[in-house]
Amino acid sequence: MARMKFYCDSERCIECNGCVTACKNANEVPWGINRRRVVTIKDGQPGERSISVACMHCSDAPCQAVCPVNCFVTTPDGIVLHNKDTCIGCGYCFYACPFGAPQFPTDGAFSSRGKMDKCTFCAGGPEEADNSPEEFRKYGSNRIAEGKLPLCAEMCSTKALLAGDASVVSDIYRQRVVNRAASALLGGSGLQQTGFQPSVAGTGVTSVPPESGKATAEPTGMPADDVPPSTQVPAPLQ
């Protein structure tokens, strides 16, 4: 069974906030609530990096552990969803979450917290019929039910933000790391001459033409263009 994960490649993120905008638009998130945010470290300095962060859909989710009404559900796909009918707005998930994913609209007197809102991996709510108006009103869109991945990752202009089955996401990222290391070692120009091919155990891309790499990535809607052009030269020298 797939385990859905996000990964943000900090070497690629350009802090365009496209994911934030896409998320707000796709899910019609209330004003003042952001399910996703981009954080820039060392802003304006050498070594500046940006990361887009939202609910990471933890396998052992702290929010789920501390909830006094047990309103969280992990779907078979590994997506952490919460039931807004059961949620009491206590804020415990907000304390426990390391990523600051849970968000709270203010509700009524005393500015009490309303029902918690967080990223659903574009999978809607845990109970309502898929893509019903009721589900959309409470949780936003359910792209997973339509066979699509979260809009933030789908729209990412540099493909920094990856979403999908954890093994596919990690394969893509591993491939990028290997390519970057090779590129750095060879000064960025030697790849074609050596016929370098990323060789990563278990990814299905070891010394095979890039087409099969494409086949691995396609079912989850992943871009297949992660292999730099230099490595796509078909004839290895050996």
Add this chain to the structure above:
Amino acid sequence: MNDGSVKNPGIEFWDAVRGHEGAETGQVRSQVTSIDSTTLINPMGEEWRLYRMDMLIPTAAIVLGLTLLAIVLFRLIRGEIKIQGGYSGQKIKRFSTFQRYVHWTTAILFIVLALTGVILLFGRYIVIPVFGAEIGGTLTWLCKRTHDFAGPAFGVALLVMIITFIKGNMPSRIDLQWLLKGGGLFGKHASAGRYNAGEKAWYWTIALAGTLVVLSGLVLDFPNFDQGRNTMMYSHWVHSIGAVILIAFAMGHIYMGTIAMQGAFEAMQTGYCDSNWAKEHHDLWYADMQEAGKIDEPTNEPAGTLQLADNKS
């Protein structure tokens, strides 16, 4: 020592992301400006999770359970504490009307807060399995809201109560003797003034722990002042420990004030206590009252004959 190995270029970056000590983060910014929005990973959350799930919930269950057990055992061993001389029918004014109003306002709010708080703490294991997520969620939501609204009111009531009851609650030398005699719980007589050391301990517990619980509760109750997660975690830490101590103490106080002791409840119910009760439990205060002429018909008859005095007044 430089061993010639190449440092992983990711180390510095992930140190900064995790907010490790000494990591150089430079200026951290986010277009999204909400509470703690520039904190990428907050490791405190996990600490709090371990505190709440592995420490607070089991410890609170044990502390409150043992308190209940101790009360039940005490009841079985000691039984009801009777007025040995029986009711004399002679009443002494113990609490003013204002004091009783303050006491009961605080008491009712405390009970509401304790019950709703206990449900927030243990509800996941009790309310949700019994009522199901739909009804249990709504019930817990009502409890949370009631807790939110009763809290600040309790804060005001507590403040007035601390001021109203401070007279007579200052610790003195007699309290030490009272404590050494076990408060007379085991038969031996222990002298006490207007309040005994047990009551004084309860007063000071609710004054100090109560104040801490109210202050930390206000931090949790008003999330609109943009206080960060860590502030709220520390507050919850103080709030929960203080609340468990208060609830355990209150269980003892409620038992002693109602069914444990003959003649105790009427003092806070009517404002008057029986003179024999006062003589047996607050002898020094009784003597003071006698001296001040606050007792209508002072009597020096031995305790055994007082039964006959019932229809005298």
